[in-house]
Amino acid sequence: MRMRLTGLTALELMIVLVIIGVLATITVPSFIRLRKYSMRERVGRWPLGVCRLLSAEQEAEVRRRIVDKTPDQLKIPYALWPRTAVAQL
Numbered sequence: 001m002r003m004r005l006t007g008l009t010a011l012e013l014m015i016v017l018v019i020i021g022v023l024a025t026i027t028v029p030s031f032i033r034l035r036k037y038s039m040r041e042r043v044g045r046w047p048l049g050v051c052r053l054l055s056a057e058q059e060a061e062v063r064r065r066i067v068d069k070t071p072d073q074l075k076i077p078y079a080l081w082p083r084t085a086v087a088q089l
Contacts, residue, residue: 062089 008016054062071078071085078085 062086065089 052059065074066081066086066089071081074089076085076088
């Protein structure tokens, strides 16, 4: 009803609705198909913990600092936690 109030003629309105219906029948099944593939586990990832540079205790300490403090409280010249600020920890 709102589309009719915009000043479209009945023919223009019918064309718009048919196009929307066709697009919906094309895009919805393809979205479902793509979602199925995106949800499965990816093959070829590195095993967990292979490229670690910190021990588990050091990681826990860094996480605790990031959660509990802001960079300016630790006298690091950043307002948020960019990668360079985390590297300085």
